Amino acid sequence: MAATLRGSPAQKAEHREGSEEAAPPEPPPAPPRTLIKKRSLQFGSSSGTEPEYVNTEDTGGQIRQRGHTVSIMGGRKAYQLISRMKSQEKLPAAMTTPPVQKTGINPGFVFLQLYHSSYFVDCNERPLLLPQNDAIERAVKNLDRIPPYETHKIGVLYIGPGQASDETAILLNSYGSTRYAKFLAGLGELKRLRDTNPGQTFLGGLDTNGNDGEFAYSWQDDIMQAIFHVATLMPNKASDRQCNSKKLHIGNDFVTIVYNNSGEDFKIGTIKAQFCFVSVIIKPLDHNSNVVTICTKEELTEIGHSEPKIISDHHLAILVRQLALHADLASKVYQSQQLSHRDIYASRWLERLRQIKRIRAKVLQLSEIGGEQRKVSSKPHSSVLKSNVRNIEDFTAYL
16 A cells, blocks of 8 residues: 655645646657548448548558549549549549540451351352562562551642742741741641551551651541641751652642632642642632632542532631542542553552461462363262361361
């Protein structure tokens, strides 16, 4: 038991003061721990339970744990959340950049489906294993040079006041009017050439090292890609006052878009080029309107769209782009007709099919023995039929 303190009240008071001074000081109060309410981020959920809290100090300052990340977003609340996170500059990159959806069919799957089809019972229609030689490799490389989508390259020129008949002055322009700049922005997407992969985006021969400028306008959809050779985006070189580097691209385009802001008439032969068959001429008017006309060489007078069209600035780029794409396709068909050694052009898909047939014909030619042509009856014998069916069941030779 504790001993009883005896003495006067003054001695008792002194004893109490001494004991209080000897006691260790109390620690300062700890700062309040930040508690964050964990809300359910899946919209529409209402569990009815008490809210849970997490300590931000224990989680390294991160508010949301991995088990409470956003998994489903939609509706007005999702839009508000994204807008709020954008304003705070805390939006993850995965939410700001839309994912690129790539769909397709595995070529091996298509091959197996066709290989086991009864249509290939006839040995003339069976798949052929390509031999390993230089001739076949060159033919396959030529097939790879034909893209599986349509490609178009179109020139764009700006004509300022007093330049309607001056070729060099037109090509030397490095900028245009404000309405011209808005028109270019509607033609397509502005791409930095250094950051563009020519294997994925059609550039129409533009150099990616800066010799043809830093930027270019490109447009594409699911089956088509178009590049615009804009003269005002290409550099002017002191050693090339005739702008031959610009004519190298624009002069080889079948179609040229001419933004004529000179107030004078433009003639299609002003830019001297061998392949410029069609010119889509834009003449800006008052009240944000334009008149669009198509001028062609004598060889393509039946292309149509010869009547002038009045259209606003808002829809100008869409109309002109569509007219230029149609004119470029007509020019390709006409050009293929002039080359007697080539088939008439229709599409890139047909060109790839023709090249595949050429490769097949070359393989059959190389596989002939003794110069004898392979002859197969239209109604093969039953024994031959069974042999072909047995060979079709084994496709491992093609793997």
